[in-house]
Amino acid sequence: MRSISILGATGSVGASTLDLIAREQDAWRVVALTANGNAAELARLALQFRPEIAVLADETRLPELRELLTGTGIETAGGEAALIEAAARPADLTLAAIVGCAGLAPVMAAIEQGGTVALANKEALVSAGEVLTAAVAKYGATLLPVDSEHNAIFQCLAGNQISQVRKITLTASGGPFRTWSAAQLAAATPAQAVKHPNWDMGAKISVDSATMFNKGLELIEAFHLFPVGLERLSIVVHPQSVVHSMVEYRDGSTLAQLGPSDMRVPIASCLAWPRRMDTPCEPLDLAAMGTLTFEHPDEDRFPATRLARQAAEAGGAIPAVLNAANEVAVAAFLAGRLGFTRIADHVEATLSCYAPAAPSSLAEVLEVDREARSRARELMENA
Amino acid sequence: MRSISILGATGSVGASTLDLIAREQDAWRVVALTANGNAAELARLALQFRPEIAVLADETRLPELRELLTGTGIETAGGEAALIEAAARPADLTLAAIVGCAGLAPVMAAIEQGGTVALANKEALVSAGEVLTAAVAKYGATLLPVDSEHNAIFQCLAGNQISQVRKITLTASGGPFRTWSAAQLAAATPAQAVKHPNWDMGAKISVDSATMFNKGLELIEAFHLFPVGLERLSIVVHPQSVVHSMVEYRDGSTLAQLGPSDMRVPIASCLAWPRRMDTPCEPLDLAAMGTLTFEHPDEDRFPATRLARQAAEAGGAIPAVLNAANEVAVAAFLAGRLGFTRIADHVEATLSCYAPAAPSSLAEVLEVDREARSRARELMENA
Numbered sequence: 001m002r003s004i005s006i007l008g009a010t011g012s013v014g015a016s017t018l019d020l021i022a023r024e025q026d027a028w029r030v031v032a033l034t035a036n037g038n039a040a041e042l043a044r045l046a047l048q049f050r051p052e053i054a055v056l057a058d059e060t061r062l063p064e065l066r067e068l069l070t071g072t073g074i075e076t077a078g079g080e081a082a083l084i085e086a087a088a089r090p091a092d093l094t095l096a097a098i099v100g101c102a103g104l105a106p107v108m109a110a111i112e113q114g115g116t117v118a119l120a121n122k123e124a125l126v127s128a129g130e131v132l133t134a135a136v137a138k139y140g141a142t143l144l145p146v147d148s149e150h151n152a153i154f155q156c157l158a159g160n161q162i163s164q165v166r167k168i169t170l171t172a173s174g175g176p177f178r179t180w181s182a183a184q185l186a187a188a189t190p191a192q193a194v195k196h197p198n199w200d201m202g203a204k205i206s207v208d209s210a211t212m213f214n215k216g217l218e219l220i221e222a223f224h225l226f227p228v229g230l231e232r233l234s235i236v237v238h239p240q241s242v243v244h245s246m247v248e249y250r251d252g253s254t255l256a257q258l259g260p261s262d263m264r265v266p267i268a269s270c271l272a273w274p275r276r277m278d279t280p281c282e283p284l285d286l287a288a289m290g291t292l293t294f295e296h297p298d299e300d301r302f303p304a305t306r307l308a309r310q311a312a313e314a315g316g317a318i319p320a321v322l323n324a325a326n327e328v329a330v331a332a333f334l335a336g337r338l339g340f341t342r343i344a345d346h347v348e349a350t351l352s353c354y355a356p357a358a359p360s361s362l363a364e365v366l367e368v369d370r371e372a373r374s375r376a377r378e379l380m381e382n383a
Numbered sequence: 384m385r386s387i388s389i390l391g392a393t394g395s396v397g398a399s400t401l402d403l404i405a406r407e408q409d410a411w412r413v414v415a416l417t418a419n420g421n422a423a424e425l426a427r428l429a430l431q432f433r434p435e436i437a438v439l440a441d442e443t444r445l446p447e448l449r450e451l452l453t454g455t456g457i458e459t460a461g462g463e464a465a466l467i468e469a470a471a472r473p474a475d476l477t478l479a480a481i482v483g484c485a486g487l488a489p490v491m492a493a494i495e496q497g498g499t500v501a502l503a504n505k506e507a508l509v510s511a512g513e514v515l516t517a518a519v520a521k522y523g524a525t526l527l528p529v530d531s532e533h534n535a536i537f538q539c540l541a542g543n544q545i546s547q548v549r550k551i552t553l554t555a556s557g558g559p560f561r562t563w564s565a566a567q568l569a570a571a572t573p574a575q576a577v578k579h580p581n582w583d584m585g586a587k588i589s590v591d592s593a594t595m596f597n598k599g600l601e602l603i604e605a606f607h608l609f610p611v612g613l614e615r616l617s618i619v620v621h622p623q624s625v626v627h628s629m630v631e632y633r634d635g636s637t638l639a640q641l642g643p644s645d646m647r648v649p650i651a652s653c654l655a656w657p658r659r660m661d662t663p664c665e666p667l668d669l670a671a672m673g674t675l676t677f678e679h680p681d682e683d684r685f686p687a688t689r690l691a692r693q694a695a696e697a698g699g700a701i702p703a704v705l706n707a708a709n710e711v712a713v714a715a716f717l718a719g720r721l722g723f724t725r726i727a728d729h730v731e732a733t734l735s736c737y738a739p740a741a742p743s744s745l746a747e748v749l750e751v752d753r754e755a756r757s758r759a760r761e762l763m764e765n766a
Contacts, residue, residue, distance in 0.1 A: 155636060158542025164659035167666060236670050246641070251651040252664035253538060254641040258629070268634040276547035281635035283550060286677035287619050294669035 004271075005032040005051075007087055007106050008097035010041045012202075013120045013146060016263045017095050018045060020271060020279060025049070032086035034098070034106070037061045043068035053077060055086045057102060084109045093271065096121050097146070101369050104128055108362055114139040118270035120146035126217050127320035128365040129224035130358065144270040145225055149218050151266035152244035152257035153226060158274070160249065165228045167248040170218055171238040172297065175210040177340075178239060182301055188340035190333060207330045211343050212297065216308025217326075220319045223312045230312055235305055237295045242284075258284055303344045311351065316358030317368045318351065324372035325350035332380060346383075350376045387654075388415040388434075390470055390489050391480035393424045395585075396503045396529060399646045400478050401428060403654060403662065408432070415469035417481070417489070420444045426451035436460060438469045440485060467492045476654065479504050480529070484752050487511055491745055497522040501653035503529035509600050510703035511748040512607035513741065526608065527653040532601050533608055534649035535627035535640035540609070541657070543632065548611050550631040553601055554621040555680065558593040560723075561622060565684055571723035573716060590713045594726050595680065599691025600709075603702045606695045613695055618688055620678045625667075641667055686727045694734065699741030700751045701734065707755035708733035715763060729766075733759045 004021070008014045014035075021028050030051040035042040037058035043065055046054040053075040056062055062078030069076055077086065080102075087094065087106035094110040095118045096103060103121035110117045112135065119125070124132055136143055145151050149170050157165075176195050177185055194206040208214035215235055222233055244266075246256040259265045260281050268279045286292075299306040304326075311322040329346040332338035338346065354375045359365040387404070391397045397418075404411050413434040418425040420441035426448055429437040436458040439445055445461030452459055460469065463485075470477065470489035477493040478501045479486060486504035493500045495518065502508070507515055519526055528534050532553050540548075559578050560568055577589040591597035598618055605616055627649075629639040642648045643664050651662045669675075682689040687709075694705040712729040715721035721729065737758045742748040 155638060159657070160541060161658065169669075238669075243639075246667075248667055249659045251655065251659045251662045252642050252645070252648040252666070253652055253659075254667045255538060256626075256639045256641055258637040258639055259635050262635070265635040269636055272634065274542070275544065276632045276634045276636075279634045283635070284629075284631055284637045286552075286621075287679040290676060290678065292675045292677075293673060294675075295673065296670040 001027060001029055002092040003029045003031050003090070005087065005089065005091040005094045005110070006030070006097065007032070007034045007083070007094065007110070008036075008099065008103065008120070009033040009045055010035040010038045011097055011099060013097035013263060013267065014095070017097070017267050017271070018049060020264055020268055020277070021049065023280075024277065031089050031091040034083055034086055036098075036102070039064035039068065046074050047072065050074065052089070053086050055082050057083050057098075080105065088113060091115060093118060095146070095267075095270070096124070101127065101366060104362055104365065108132070108135060111135045111141045112139050114141050116142040116144060118144040118146050118267070122147070122217055122221065123323060125221040125224045126323045127369055128359070128362060129220065129319060130315065131360065131362055131365055133224050143225065144273055145221070146263075146266055146270055147218065147221065148259075148261075148263065148266045149245040150221060150225055151269055153222065153247055155257045155269060156245070156247035156255035157226070160247075162226060162228060164249050165226075165232065165247055166250045167232050167234060168222060168226055168228055169234045169236050169246040169248070170215060170222060171241070171243050171245050172212065172215040172235055173209065173241045174237040174239050174295075174297075175212065177210050178237065180301075182341070185301060186339055186341045190336065193333070193340065203334055204327070204330055207333060207343070208326070211304050211340070212302040213304040213308070213326050213330075213343070213347075215297075216304040217323065219305060219308050220312045230309065235297050237297050238292065240289065240292050242286075242289065242292055260284070303348070307344060307347055307351065317356045320359070320365055320368045321351055321354055321356070321372040322347055324369050325376040328373055328376035328380065338380070346376065346380060349379055353379065384410060384412055385475040386412045386414050386473070388470065388472065388474040388477045388493070389413070389480065390415070390417045390466070390477065390493070391419075391482065391486065391503070392416040392428055393418040393421045394480055394482060396480035396646060396650065397478070400480070400650050400654070401432065403647055403651055403660070404432065406663075407660065414472050414474040417466055417469055419481075419485070422447035422451065429457050430455065433457065435472070436469050438465050440466050440481075463488065471496060474498060476501060478529070478650075478653070479507070484510065484749060487745055487748065491515070491518060494518045494524040495522050497524050499525040499527060501527040501529050501650070505530070505600055505604065506706065508604040508607045509706045510752055511742070511745060512603065512702060513698065514743065514745055514748055516607050527656055528604070528608055529646075529649055529653055530601065530604070531642075531644075531646065531649045532628040533604060534652055536605065536609055536630055538640045538652060539628070539630035539638035543630075545609060545611060547632050548609075548615065548630055549633045550615050550617060551605060551609055551611055552617045552619050552629040552631070553598060553605060554624070554626050554628050555595065555598040555618055556592065556624045557620040557622050557678075557680075558595065560593050561620065563684075565724070568684060569722055569724045573719065576716070576723065586717055587710070587713055590716060590726070591709070594687050594723070595685040596687040596691070596709050596726070596730075598680075599687040600706065602688060602691050603695045613692065618680050620680050621675065623672065623675050625669075625672065625675055643667070686731070690727060690731055690734065697738075700739045703742070703748055703751045704734055704737055704739070704755040705730055707752050708759040711756055711759035711763065721763070729759065729763060732762055736762065
């Protein structure tokens with residue numbers, strides 16, 4: 001029997017995780033389930049999985065949760081401090097799936113326990129990469145990457161030494177505009193951008209997939225997770241999204257992880273690590289698929305990966321600025337206030353006018369994030 | 384500094400191995416180099432790699448070797464007993480690359496030392512699979528598969544447990560006749576059969592690739608190397624030969640090993656195992672390749688894999704009979720005495736009229752092999 005806390009239980013990664021845990025519920029003891037504000041769904045999950053504690057980040061919704069869980073013996077709490085306290089409770093595994101910068105402090109609390117943290121929060125490694133990896137080293141924690149690409153790389157490194165790696169290649173679907181011309185891209189609409197070919201995702205991440213900022217952010221994450229140096233990290237466009245990523249060793253052997261576009265596969269890999277567990281996913285049938293294709297990314301039409309690489313190289317606060325500027329630009333694009341190709345322009349412009357010193361704490365990361373958003377908004381208003 | 388013996392040093396696997404060792408010769412001490420009858424080449428290699436002993440299987444060529452190595456301090460010997468004695472000398476790694484049944488006794492001698500044996504001899508696992516794997520278990524030896532497919536599987540199992548495997552898939556190029564109709568196959572000539580699309584190989588193995596018996600023999604080898612059960616072993620045709628094989632785990636993750644069609648990659652993986660070493664092979668460039676394709680094998684046109692699967696299932700002496708009958712049939716095909724599609728017919732006919740009891744020793748395996756060849760030849764003459 002292993003214990004688990006799920007931070008962000010009502011989101012899509014949380015739901016996939018609980019779907020897997022429900023299939024072998026006797027094997028797990030749930031310590032904490034947390035959500036942002038969906039009291040009804042959190043209560044439903046708490047009744048099913050019987051955690052020690054259920055926490056809502058939005059304290060105003062706590063009365064509703066309390067009422068729904070009255071008499072169950074399940075603790076309830078609300079607010080950021082309660083979230084952090086819940087994340088700090090001992091658990092064999094913490095699945096960190098809170099979206100955005102709100103996830104940073106709870107992730108850090110889990111890391112400070114020195115346990116195993118399955119990380120599904122992008123901001124943690126993009127914006128706070130150096131602060132976070134320093135904490136992982138200091139507290140002897142283990143990070144398991146949940147994102148399908150990073151999880152693939154993690155699997156391809158099993159039984160091998162990272163010092164023997166010649167190249168790590170992230171695969172990218174290329175998004176819905178992969179074959180579009182520059183002129184078509186300039187006229188792309190939000191409705192067109194949110195239709196992702198392979199994965200069912202939210203609007204923000206769908207736009208990131210269309211601009212390739214998603215892959216850029218993943219490049220920064222990979223840079224922190226797998227210390228092989230930026231020059232050994234590459235990206236290949238693979239529209240079928242069957243190969244999730246690859247690791248090439250110095251002898252010329254490349255190991256690749258393949259699988260369905262179903263987050264339950266990488267999540268299961270984290271839940272059972274270093275063993276495996278069953279998932280309800282269909283076996284891979286390459287013969288039925290027939291063809292896998294690969295192409296070089298085009299950084300002229302999709303400059304996001306170039307910007308991300310430059311940000312990773314600069315290090316310090318710069319990736320956090322890139323991430324914040326991108327969020328502001330994507331929100332403006334989705335609101336119809338910014339053209340599609342202007343997203344990358346806007347990120348680049350923000351980066352060129354705001355370059356704060358490297359943050360040395362989570363508080364400083366959050367300050368950089370706030371200030372970068374404010375600068376990015378200002379820039380847009382003055383454009 | 385590690386010690387190595389190379390059995391079959393003048394063949395193509397031996398040459399590739401020595402090419403790699405020459406690149407880091409200070410790291411290796413060569414114990415034994417052996418060859419069949421090429422005294423001049425063995426002497427040249429001995430002068431370059433300074434083994435303790437150089438052995439020729441063909442004793443009649445020993446005087447030539449002796450003369451060439453006079454005054455070097457390198458021991459020389461000839462004949463089967465000397466070959467076995469050399470294979471039994473302690474070495475950190477034995478690369479077993481003697482072709483055919485002549486390789487069985489030296490492989491067994493190396494296994495009986497309980498060391499690590501990198502196995503490039505197909506017959507060892509096809510004809511003597513049960514006898515050999517029993518010896519590996521008894522003497523605590525470690526088998527590293529050199530064949531690109533089995534080496535790929537071995538790499539995909541690193542850091543994982545074989546009990547967690549759902550499926551192992553061997554890739555097959557499909558050979559030069561992959562797209563030929565049954566009528567075209569019936570008229571295929573030896574010259575057409577020996578042109579392999581991706582690998583530069585000898586005539587026998589090229590014909591085996593064309594008939595798919597090569598993949599059938601590999602299926603039998605995989606059955607012994609990776610005890611997941613025959614029903615978990617599958618074959619997919621992949622004409623580009625970039626993916627060398629795959630392992631799917633119960634969670635839906637598939638790990639694949641990819642690389643160039645260069646035997647130095649799997650050999651290097653064995654030489655450096657569990658680490659890695661440099662090879663001069665080009666990095667993988669999937670974007671330059673563009674497309675990888677996969678299709679189901681067609682066992683109507685290419686019945687070899689079906690016959691091999693049945694032979695593996697029957698076990699005991701049956702795979703040895705299949706292997707012997709195939710060798711006889713291929714020789715007849717290459718000599719222009721048997722049609723291409725008759726190769727599989729002839730193997731099937733031999734299997735249906737000769738089913739000896741399971742051999743319990745290497746001597747009995749060799750007896751089955753001799754008798755099967757004799758029966759196969761008889762059948763052909765009486766056809």
